[in-house]
Amino acid sequence: MQKRQRVTFVGKDRNIFFKTLKQRVDRHFRDQGKTMHANAAMVLKSVIMLALYIVPFCVIILMQPPLWLSLLLWFVMGVGMAGIGMAIMHDANHGAYSSRPAVNKILGFSLNLVGGSRHNWHLQHNILHHTYTNITHLDDDIESKLILRYSPHTRVRWYHKLQPFYAFIFYGILTLYWVTLKDFVQFVRYTMDGVNPNSFGRNTVLLSGIISLKIVYFFVFIGLPVLAGIAVSHVVAGFLLMHFVAGIILTTVFQLAHSVDETEFPLPDEEGKIQNAWAIHQMETTVNFARYNKLLSWYLGGLNFQVEHHLFPKICHVHYPEVAEIARKTAREFDVTYNEHQTLGAALKSHIHFMIRIGKLPDLNDGIG
Numbered sequence: 001m002q003k004r005q006r007v008t009f010v011g012k013d014r015n016i017f018f019k020t021l022k023q024r025v026d027r028h029f030r031d032q033g034k035t036m037h038a039n040a041a042m043v044l045k046s047v048i049m050l051a052l053y054i055v056p057f058c059v060i061i062l063m064q065p066p067l068w069l070s071l072l073l074w075f076v077m078g079v080g081m082a083g084i085g086m087a088i089m090h091d092a093n094h095g096a097y098s099s100r101p102a103v104n105k106i107l108g109f110s111l112n113l114v115g116g117s118r119h120n121w122h123l124q125h126n127i128l129h130h131t132y133t134n135i136t137h138l139d140d141d142i143e144s145k146l147i148l149r150y151s152p153h154t155r156v157r158w159y160h161k162l163q164p165f166y167a168f169i170f171y172g173i174l175t176l177y178w179v180t181l182k183d184f185v186q187f188v189r190y191t192m193d194g195v196n197p198n199s200f201g202r203n204t205v206l207l208s209g210i211i212s213l214k215i216v217y218f219f220v221f222i223g224l225p226v227l228a229g230i231a232v233s234h235v236v237a238g239f240l241l242m243h244f245v246a247g248i249i250l251t252t253v254f255q256l257a258h259s260v261d262e263t264e265f266p267l268p269d270e271e272g273k274i275q276n277a278w279a280i281h282q283m284e285t286t287v288n289f290a291r292y293n294k295l296l297s298w299y300l301g302g303l304n305f306q307v308e309h310h311l312f313p314k315i316c317h318v319h320y321p322e323v324a325e326i327a328r329k330t331a332r333e334f335d336v337t338y339n340e341h342q343t344l345g346a347a348l349k350s351h352i353h354f355m356i357r358i359g360k361l362p363d364l365n366d367g368i369g
Contacts, residue, residue: 148170164359
């Protein structure tokens with residue numbers, strides 16, 4: 001496997017846009033006397049999300065309710081599982097939850113609680129996605145996934161024309177794929193292509209940890225209920241429902257930020273250079289949605305404020321609404337793109353239209369495959 005291409009951003013920041021924006025954001029927090037990290041509301045949210053995931057599971061094992069109620073509880077666990085991913089582990093693994101690295105590390109392991117590898121996630125999300133947003137073959141989030149196509153620079157297949165009809169079903173199985181195979185596939189790929197720079201000894205320890213994590217995870221969420229006397233078929237049905245709910249929520253939310261009609265998919269030139277400043281690149285490849293919907297914003301952990309998150313990933317998401325006002329006004333002042341959809345419905349419509357268009361658009365590099 002070839003090493004991943006090295007890409008650099010060489011364009012000039014349009015009239016020092018980002019420098020000005022950062023100064024204004026820093027001044028806002030300083031003048032308000034606020035921390036950029038978690039506050040009491042964030043801590044309360046974290047407790048609620050963890051409770052949505054853990055309490056129903058305890059009820060299932062201890063009370064063993066009838067199947068209909070058990071499935072409802074597994075459904076709630078799926079909502080909580082997605083909530084942990086969006087509102088706790090995401091901030092923590094960006095170093096945004098706390099000013100203390102130890103706190104971020106501990107809360108970052110909440111990803112392990114839902115069956116994922118913190119190590120792989122850091123490489124895919126923090127390094128590849130945030131650095132090379134929407135750059136084909138560098139940002140894994142837009143790589144073709146079995147029967148789904150997200151980039152105009154990857155090979156188009158005949159079945160991609162159908163992807164608007166099966167995409168959301170596929171989204172529902174992605175967390176299940178994550179906890180079973182994805183971490184192992186990523187571990188091998190990132191080691192071979194140089195994204196994972198660790199030594200052989202360190203990687204041996206990491207792989208052993210991932211294997212151990214999977215064993216413990218499946219023992220707890222399938223083994224324990226079965227040992228408690230719950231029918232295997234009921235446990236498996238609930239487990240699959242939980243993952244389908246979490247998968248639909250997580251995957252859809254992330255797609256609404258980058259895989260929509262308004263975003264760009266730039267490619268580096270022959271020298272591996274993107275002729276754009278990094279901050280402007282982020283503005284052109286990222287979209288907000290429904291940022292005035294307080295309930296939705298609360299649950300999504302600020303992932304509907306992706307513009308602000310990509311510019312300031314180390315600011316806790318509970319502060320994004322106020323940061324967004326500064327970012328929007330500054331972008332307008334410097335004539336910089338600020339993409340957003342006013343509602344969730346508008347964002348979904350744009351994503352579906354994008355999936356229709358990208359499912360038909362020939363490969364801009366290699367032609368139709």
